[in-house]
Amino acid sequence: EAGVAQSPRYKIIEKRQSVAFWCNPISGHATLYWYQQILGQGPKLLIQFQNNGVVDDSQLPKDRFSAERLKGVDSTLKIQPAKLEDSAVYLCASSRDRGGETQYFGPGTRLLVL
Amino acid sequence: AQSVTQLGSHVSVSEGALVLLRCNYSSSVPPYLFWYVQYPNQGLQLLLKYTTGATLVKGINGFEAEFKKSETSFHLTKPSAHMSDAAEYFCAVTEPGYSSASKIIFGSGTRLSIRP
Numbered sequence: 049e050a051g052v053a054q055s056p057r058y059k060i061i062e063k064r065q066s067v068a069f070w071c072n073p074i075s076g077h078a079t080l081y082w083y084q085q086i087l088g089q090g091p092k093l094l095i096q097f098q099n100n101g102v103v104d105d106s107q108l109p110k111d112r113f114s115a116e117r118l119k120g121v122d123s124t125l126k127i128q129p130a131k132l133e134d135s136a137v138y139l140c141a142s143s144r145d146r147g148g149e150t151q152y153f154g155p156g157t158r159l160l161v162l
Numbered sequence: 163a164q165s166v167t168q169l170g171s172h173v174s175v176s177e178g179a180l181v182l183l184r185c186n187y188s189s190s191v192p193p194y195l196f197w198y199v200q201y202p203n204q205g206l207q208l209l210l211k212y213t214t215g216a217t218l219v220k221g222i223n224g225f226e227a228e229f230k231k232s233e234t235s236f237h238l239t240k241p242s243a244h245m246s247d248a249a250e251y252f253c254a255v256t257e258p259g260y261s262s263a264s265k266i267i268f269g270s271g272t273r274l275s276i277r278p
Binding site for chain 1: 205211
């Protein structure tokens, strides 16, 4: 079974530029998560999708971050405009369903904002 | 509200020694508890999880954890450390069920170093 795929693996941009990350979850997984992991910290949930609907986006900075999940499969997370404090690893995870199911993580995208 | 506290941001042990990584949680309902491991430049990998039933949970790579409700703890142990165990370890908690609280809250992580 293929794991969670993410691209790109690394990205360097200047502040005020825009950037997008892509995630392809494990086939058949209904729930998809985007996390932000700042160096030295645990992952923080940004947004959670159930199929193509948003379940929780309470910690997503909506003035600059947006995310969508097309047809309940792939997902894209966008930052526009980026700030220095957005430098982090962005992790995508998926699970069969929510309600405490095990989450499977992708390798992450490491973003550096200069 | 759920929360997780990992005591010790960095733990160093000798190869062959006991590994003990501490985790305490708070939850308003019986929780599900997880330990994840993160190797450099990789995503998180599930080591083990507790949902219901037996409170001593065995995971991969020889790790195990015990759910102690009275102490609100879920400490991770391994009898004999191996060099390959060097990584970042995260404890996490979630409230089971299909509510808005069913999201996983992660601790801040413990970096485990192994001395030769």
